[in-house]
Amino acid sequence: MTGDGGHAGRPLWVDLVIIALAFVVFVTLLLLGNWQMRRLEWKLDLTEAVETRAYGDPVSVEGLVQPPEYLRVVADGTWRHDLALRVKAVTELGAGSWVMTPLEGADRTVWxxxxxxxxxxxxxxxxxxxxxxxxxxxxxxxxxxxxxxESNDPEAGRWVSADIPEMSRTAGINAARYFIDADHQGEPAAWPRGGLTKLEFRNTHLSYALTWYAMAALFLGAMAYVIRQRVRKSGVVEEQ
Incomplete structure (x- = not known):
């Protein structure tokens, strides 16, 4: 017979700690499922944005302060090749760099x-x-x-992402805060090779969310079974 309410001589506080830890695991599984659902909503919005903006007729950037991402635009100007920067990239063509160059227009400069x-x-x-x-x-x-x-290191000329304000500061120019992924220009085999913007996105968030929710449900069922067995065995011990 146990006098402290534990199972087979185990103190009650040990059972309470185990239950608390199990609750934390259960909540964590639910939160992971909820996070995947938020990612799913974001991915669907992104896909819709691409479908509605990227394939339409291009609009002029003149007068656009902060156009939405993936909007197809057209810009006129003159290249500032002397200010070009290279941003580390890995594409279907292998490892290399994006060539980021300011385009100086009559009213604005855009990277x-x-x-x-x-x-x-x-x-x-x-x-x-x-x-x-x-x-x-x-x-x-x-x-x-x-x-x-990796982090950008402007002072060393090392770029791993297109941080437009920092690039403008480094180049000493006043440019728009967005940039344009250009279509390919020139001969098909010419470098730089444009038109490589990724417009198709893998979407497995729903399956991941359902997996986390299923794990949470199974874990909850397992814990309920364990607690029930503990209570039943504790009752038997008390009766003895």
Whole structure:
């Protein structure tokens, strides 16, 4: 017979701690499921934005203060190749960089991602159009700071994300706070290789959410069974 209400001599507080920890695990599984549902909503909104903006007729950037991301736009100006920066990238073409170049227009300057160049490619092999040009592409938002694993180092000229305000500060220009992912220009084999914006997004958030919710339900059922067995066995011990 146990006098402290525990099971087989185990103190009651131990059971309470186990139950508390089990509750934390259960809540965590639910929160993970809820997070995946929020990610699902975000992914669906992103897909809708791409479908409604990216494939329409391009609109002029003139007069657009902060156009929505993935809007197809057209901009006129002259390239500032002397201020071009390279942003680390990995694409279907391999490892390399995006060539970010200011496009200086009559009313505004906007950074343009001219496209991808592979590592080791001599810059003399890049195309460098001179004079007035017209660029068509997709609006993209600034990517401040860097990536999850790496940070931008403007002073060292090391860029892993297109942090537009910092790039403008480094280049000493006043430019729009967004940039344009340009369509490919020139011969098909020319570098930089534009038109590589990812417009199809893998969406597995619903299946992940259902998995987390199923795990939570199974865990709750298992804990209910364990608690029931503990209570039943404790009753038997008390009767003895």
């Amino acid at each position: 343009v991602n001219r496209g991808f160049v592979p590592s080791g490619l001599d810059p003399t092999e890049w195309t460098r159009p001179e004079g007035p040009v017209e660029v068509t592409g997709l609006v993209r938002e600034s990517r401040p700071g860097g990536t999850l694993l």
